[in-house]
Amino acid sequence: MKLKLPLVALLGLALFSVANAQTSDQAQAEELAKKLSNPIASLISVPFQNNTDYGIGPNNGTRNTMNFQPVLPLSISEKYNLITRMVLPIVTQYNVTAPGAKENGLGDAVVSGFFSPKQSSFTWGVGPALLIPTGTDDFLTTKKFGVGPTAVALKQSNGWTYGALINQIWSVAGDDDRPDVNQMFLQPFVTYNWKSGAGLGANMELTQNWESSDTTIWLSPIVSGMTSLGGQKVSLAIGPRFNLAAPDGSKADWGWRAVVIFVFPK
Structure with a gap:
């Protein structure tokens, strides 16, 4: 039985609309994944990054x-x-602190502000970093207010994102009975994102405590992807963690990382 011309046209329009919507969704996923690989992208996001470490x-x-x-x-x-x-x-x-001991609560917050150009072939940002003693347990806080500079620089090309973030914080006030804070954090990172929004990458997190001359290094490979929960755009990521260096008596055998990021495109 032959289909009437208006019905054929209607089916063609429907198929075109579905294909166009899929193309649009893929393009949006690719763009959002690219922005999420950039720590200072102009994008509102709310990440929850969970790290579990053993041994x-x-x-x-x-x-x-x-x-x-x-x-x-x-x-x-x-x-x-x-x-x-x-x-x-x-x-x-x-x-961690003693056999049978348990600590639970907030740690200290680090708040950063990056002044960054809106248009640049090479992405960069600089500004202040603040240490705020929000910790609720003596073992989870420095009890110090701190301040220092922070900077990030990265390049994005052909699906690749590579760069590094750094900050240096010195304590300026707080509990006189607690050690001073003089600490550097360095995070090199690299990610490759496919057009689907899926990604494969890794970052290294190095913390140098200049007061005690201790170095802590974590390496975290990770796979990621974009999806939607209803109308909410979400990025999901997971991967192992390897503790390459740590102060005496505090090194972990291994760990893993899982990340959920709620994204709010303009």
Whole structure:
């Protein structure tokens, strides 16, 4: 039986609309994945990064750290954005400080602000980093306020993102009975994103405590992808963690990372 011309046209229009919607969704996923690979992209996002580490120190301890890391970009002029980022750790650990001991609560927050150009072939940002003693347990806080510079630089090309973030914080106030803070954080990173929004990457997190001359290094390979929960765009990522260096008595055997990022495109 032959289909009437109007019905054929209607079916053709429907198929075109579905294909166009799929192409549009893929393009949006690709663009969002690219922005999420950039720590100072002009994109509102709310990441929840969960790190679970096993075999810590001589007591074979376990630590779970949920980092709440909202990112809020602000337009401050025709040429520059201010990208604000916060990292607030929520920690639960067992057998880390002593056999049978448990600590649970907030860690200290680090709040950063990056002044970054809106248009540039090479992405960069600089600004202040603040240490805020929000920790709720003596073992999870420095009890110090700190301040210092932070910077990030990266390049994106042909699906690749590579660069590094750094900050240096010195304590300026707080509990006189606690050690001073003089600490550097360095995070090189590389990611490849496919057009589907899926990604494969790795980052290294190096923390140098200049006061105690201790170095902590984590290496985290990770796979990621974009999806939707209803109308909400979400990025999901997971991968192992390897503790390459740590102060005496605090190195972990291994760990893993899982990330959920709620994305709010303009």
